[in-house]
Amino acid sequence: MALILVTGASTGLGHNTASALADDGHDVVVHIRNQARLKEADDIAQWKGVVIGDLTELDETRDVARQASRFGRFDAVIHNAGTMQSSEAAAVNTVAPYVLTALMDKPARLIYLSSSMHRSGSTDLRRLTAGAASYSDSKLWVTTLALAFASRWNGTSSHAVDPGWVPTRMGGAGAPDDLTAGHQTQVRLATHPDVTPVTGGYWYHQQVQTPHPAAQDEDFQAHLIDVLESHTGVPLD
Incomplete structure (x- = not known):
């Protein structure tokens, strides 16, 4: 049984990932953006815990790291939270994963x-500091x-996952990729004993x-790490 954090888990791929992990018997802590998202959830009982914070805001992202750290060192952290809105893309898709990684105890496995x-x-990277990043920029x-x-x-692995264009709220109902396949890679990378x-x-x-x-x-x-350290004031060990 593993202790796993999944960010952006109130709906969509994050929720599906967290649910699959919980169904497999793992202790899952989910991150959601705000209390309103928590009130919409009808399956809170299956989670080990919930952390709340808006990842567009640096102070709230720091607080998410503090909340998560109360559960101890995670076996895996899945940085799932994301947005396609240009005004928030860099903050949510790049800055928040960086800050959470820098501030939390290093897990055995990181998945982005x-x-x-x-x-x-x-x-x-001037586009990052100027707030002019596109979704594609943030994902690169x-x-x-x-x-x-x-x-x-030492002791921490790290992977990136393209989940495909799947029919979630962000992907849209007409997205052509398989929804189930969209979370299976993250689950495997977080828990399988033999990953190559x-x-x-x-x-x-x-x-x-x-x-x-x-x-x-x-x-x-x-260069990217240097820019993020300067932009956030959060150093990376």
């Missing part, structure tokens, strides 16, 4: 949600973080693929 759209993202950057963390800490590669994979439907070259570029990885 990417997207096939990361391949059209920009490496111009979080994929870069996932691969940067892959060899950073052990760390540093970019995954789509349980298969490893090649990401944007910048995501594997060590110089760009280091």
Whole structure:
């Protein structure tokens, strides 16, 4: 049995991921954006716990890290929370995963949600600090973080996952990918004893693929971390 945190778990892929993990007998802590989302939930009893905070706000993201840390060291953290709104994309899709990773005890496994759209993202990090990032930009950057963390800490693996374009509230009812396949890779990476590669994979439907070259570029990885440290005031160990 593993202790697992899933961010953005009130609906969609995050909720499906958390539910599948709980059904498998794991202790699942879910993150949701606000109390209104909590009131909408009808399955609170299946969770080990709930943490609440708006990941568009740096102070609230810090508080989410504090709330989560009360449960102890997680076996896995799945950074699922995401948005396609340009005004919030960098904060939710890149900055929040960075801050949570930097502030929480390092889990055995880190999983970050990417997207096939990361391949059209920009490496111009002035867009991050200027609040001008697109969804694609933010997904390139979080994929870069996932691969940067892959060899950073002993005892911690890190992967990025493209869940596909699935029919959730964010993906839309007409999305062509399979909804169940959208969370199966995250569940496997969080819990399966035999994952190959052990760390540093970019995954789509349980298969490893090649990401944007910048995501594997060590110089760009280091530059992104430097920018995020300066932008947030949160250093990375």
